Amino acid sequence: MTAKNVVTAVFHFPPDYRIPAKAETRITLRNRCSDTLLGTWTSAQLPDQSPWRFSFELPADLKRNCKVEIDIDLSVAGTSLLPDIKYSFRWRRDNQEETFHLSPPGYLYLSAALVPMIGTQDNTLATLRLVAQTEPGIPVHVLSEEITFFKGSIPRYLRYDVNKVKPGQIYETQGTFGSRRKFTMKPIPRSVVLLKEKPQSLILSA
Known part of the structure; x- marks a missing residue:
């Protein structure tokens, strides 16, 4: 059958x-x-x-x-x-x-982005960033940043240093494009935990 x-x-x-x-x-x-x-x-x-x-x-x-x-x-x-x-x-x-x-260690695949409907030139630059979410008032920690042409910037793999990743930390993707005026683009995924925390060992005592 x-x-x-x-x-x-x-x-x-x-x-x-x-x-x-x-x-x-x-x-x-x-x-x-x-x-x-x-x-x-x-x-x-x-x-x-x-x-x-x-x-x-x-x-x-x-x-x-x-x-x-x-x-x-x-x-x-x-x-x-x-x-x-x-x-x-x-x-x-x-x-x-x-x-x-898939996004193995050192790579984060950005599948798409929410972008405002405006005209752009072929040489318009875009900046893609991967930053750690922090409390208000604490400086942002940038894990990765790439500057590329806006057209063809997404989808793409964004590279980062696995040795600088904190387990359990939530990281946020950011994007901007334009020269004189910066416009915001929202890459997908918007946020991600790159490295899961290891479960704590259970110790029993009599």
Whole structure:
């Protein structure tokens, strides 16, 4: 019998990123329309390069245009390598294919940006920043900053130094463009935890 409601998720990594040999992955699907778990898959045998293609079958009674959330985790020896980003798509037809760009350590994929509707020239510059969220009055810590041409600036991978990332810290993406007058662009994701905090060890005593 031919499978129905098949969706193929295509996961991309940065072209120059090498997937660790001992990495494991865990993929969880959830129906956001009913907030029900659709399934969880784990694997310790991963392709050494991207893209990865992962096909799964959705329930026959799933309503069309329903939002499906994908949570993918890549880890080595229990340490997560991916930021806390959940991906999603809307199911519309059988044999549907969806593309996702993952953000391993040192890379943050900016998928889109909210930009004001104004005209720009080809040589207009844009500045993209990744900053740590801080309390009012505390200087902003800039983790990464890139200056590029506005046209073609997003989507792109924004590079950062993994040695300067604080576990559990929320980082915010920022963007501006223009010369004499600066306009604000809002990259997506707007905020992200790049490195999850390790769970504390539980010590019991009699």
